[in-house]
Amino acid sequence: MHKYLVFLLLIAAFSACKKNKQQNGCAVKACTEEFVPISVNFVGKDGKSIPGKDVKSVNKRTGKQIIATNNGPAVPGVGPNIFFIATDNNKSDFSTDGDDVEVTATNVITNNTKTTLFKISGGCNCHVAKVSGPDKIVLE
Numbered sequence: 001m002h003k004y005l006v007f008l009l010l011i012a013a014f015s016a017c018k019k020n021k022q023q024n025g026c027a028v029k030a031c032t033e034e035f036v037p038i039s040v041n042f043v044g045k046d047g048k049s050i051p052g053k054d055v056k057s058v059n060k061r062t063g064k065q066i067i068a069t070n071n072g073p074a075v076p077g078v079g080p081n082i083f084f085i086a087t088d089n090n091k092s093d094f095s096t097d098g099d100d101v102e103v104t105a106t107n108v109i110t111n112n113t114k115t116t117l118f119k120i121s122g123g124c125n126c127h128v129a130k131v132s133g134p135d136k137i138v139l140e
Helices: 001-018 088-093
Strands: 037-043 052-059 082-086 099-107 114-123 131-134 136-138
Touching: 037 099, 037 114, 052 082, 052 088, 082 099, 082 114, 114 136
Parallel strands: 037 136
Antiparallel strands: 037 082, 052 099, 099 114, 114 131
């Protein structure tokens, strides 16, 4: 009888876990409705904002280029030298624990190119998040 009861409890627990999963395999959770962008500012050696060209973000795990799309509300204070690496619209492009993302940009004046590594999470999280990486990239 004791073994039968344990067996029934295990089946009930498995069923409960299955009901708390979305179709994509993620657990159901309450998320805010905010729209999260991840951006970086390009600056020169003097720390002043400068434009970057040929900017590209690549997810190292998948090898795919990330094209950040901003379908959310306008972000206050965003200037012309800010680059969006990813937004919540790209959440499925990243793993839940985070992926390494290479951001490459070229200084429009000197034509020097710099590659910087970020780690960005998404997946089953409510929003994309910058796990690591700078707020500014110095383009020399």
